[in-house]
Amino acid sequence: MFLWRALSGALAIAERLNSRGMGVEPNCKICHGSTESINHVLFQCSAALQLWSGAGFTLPSFVMAHSLEENFSYVFNLMEDSNRPQSLIRTIPWVLWLIWKNRNSILYADTQESMERLLRAMSDEVEQWFLLNNTPSPATDLSGRLEDRDKWCPPASGFIKCNIHANWRNVHLHSGVAWIARDQAGNVSHHARDAIIHAPNHMVAELRCVIWALSSLRDLGVPRVIIAIDYHKVLEAINAPRQWPRFGDLLEQVVNFKEVFESLVFEGEKVSANGIPRDIAKIVLRDGRFHSYLAFGGPSWLHDRIAR
Structure with missing residues (x-):
């Protein structure tokens, strides 16, 4: 919701300035390929597609034609896909936020870090967030040999x-x-x-x-x-x-x-x-x-x- 409001406000400014005759360029400042909109910035711009791909998601071609609501629905459905690794799908909100932050850094701070560095920093944020906000579950048998006892237990003979x-x-x-x-x-x-x-x-x-x-x-x-x-x-x-x-x-x-x-x-x-x-x-x-x-x-x- 915060991301939606931030983008809406920023892009609405350009529309209002143009309505008052200020002559603001309506096309995307990154790829110059289409009119800048929330949908374009998050799902259609070449910079956004590169970050999606680098994060492990190849967006299908239909995102170029679908509406913003349809594209949001698509990525939110990805978060429910049990066939994908949980460590991957839980990054989706951070990918959206990263695209927006990267756009602002390029346009307003005149800085652009490498995609590898951006994604590495994002992954660290995701891991840290889940580490701090998830309540540890009781220990489960991850290897078939997870001990229930609080004291050290010896190995089998010969090990x-x-x-x-x-x-x-x-x-x-x-x-x-x-x-x-x-x-x-x-x-x-x-x-x-x-x-x-x-x-x-x-x-x-x-x-x-x-x-x-x-x-x-x-x-x-x-x-x-x-x-x-x-x-x-x-x-x-x-x-x-x-x-x-x-x-x-x-x-x-x-x-x-x-x-x-x-x-x-x-x-x-x-x-x-x-x-x-x-x-x-x-x-x-x-x-x-x-x-x-x-x-x-x-x-x-x-x-x-x-x-x-």
């Missing part, structure tokens, strides 16, 4: 269970990452920590943490691995990478590790059962421990916690 965590705060700070590997008896074989930079969001930090942990376990010669994660969006993305195209490169690296190990399982973990790697990752920023290390056993300062 090493590697709990990981990425302590991401914002794009401007380092992210602390950590993992700790234990066998079926609960004995710690190794633990590690590191700092990563330029992670634009929590999802990227967690995926990079997964890749780092898998690389380390591969180099250590561990054949059968369970990666336990408390950030369950990562599990959703690993299980259905095509529905998360924005993280395609990172997800491809993760999936390729399945050919490296004899067995590789990704398991959901409750936050309360993932406290050890979370604490290790937190000290990276808290204490400025930006140097990486890999060590046998668990950290001495968490010995009692690990034993319990």
